[in-house]
Amino acid sequence: MRILQVRVDECSMDEALSQASQWLAAYPEQAPMKQIVTLNPEGVMLAIQDATFRNVIEKAALVTADGNGILWAAERYGIKGVQRLTGIDLMQRLCQLAAEKNWPIFLLGAQPGVAAAAGEKLQQQYPGLRIAGTENGYFRDREDQVIATIRQAQPALLFAGLGMPFQEKWLAQNAHQLGAAVAMGVGGSFDVLCGNLKRAPQFIQKLRLEWLYRLVQQPSRWRRYLALPRFMAAVRQDAKRTFKIS
């Protein structure tokens, strides 16, 4: 489907996992890296203004609907039953699968120590999970070295928690050098996993107020939330136009 002309795939968790299993079936044989993008309303608004990001989304192997805002928008276009597939949920299920299949993972991103701590948490959750390596996300002055480290580690899955849209662009730009089979941007998920940031309890998620829960923990992010009312206004207008044409 298209939300404000930006690609989002209708894909359930099971479908995403089965896709990823297919892509990983040949691992460790080298194939072009498959990139998964989890897209939220803020991402859609960024993509509208940023052709490079939009291009990464177009070329990605899979683009999931990350956030209730995307589901709401889909309904405005008359598309019902789209499932929400957030980065952190998909990452955890992929790690579960990786532990079962013995696929090593690499965690890149966040402040020093956070990715390693997140890796330990994941290993507690999914015993047997192999961590091929971790690196913090502040590597502008040693980028080549970080790329070489990832390539040598030969991860099946590479998770990049570098913030959107940088993580998506960086993965796409370096796809041929990273040597991973599947890669995905996960934003602040390492901070959530290692306990620096709390994920909203289920009932708050059900009330669709996860964004507010995060805002209270990180008030400095308030500007980013301005994207949501802009997104909603744009979708309302676009959906009206679409229905008039068809």
Ligand code: UDP
């Ligand atoms: N981050 C990073 N390198 C950078 C900028 C940010 O590793 O150059 C990390 C930051 O430490 C945090 C993560 O990116 O762990 C997510 O940032 P943000 O909350 O902006 O991303 P979002 O979840 O909204 O995509």
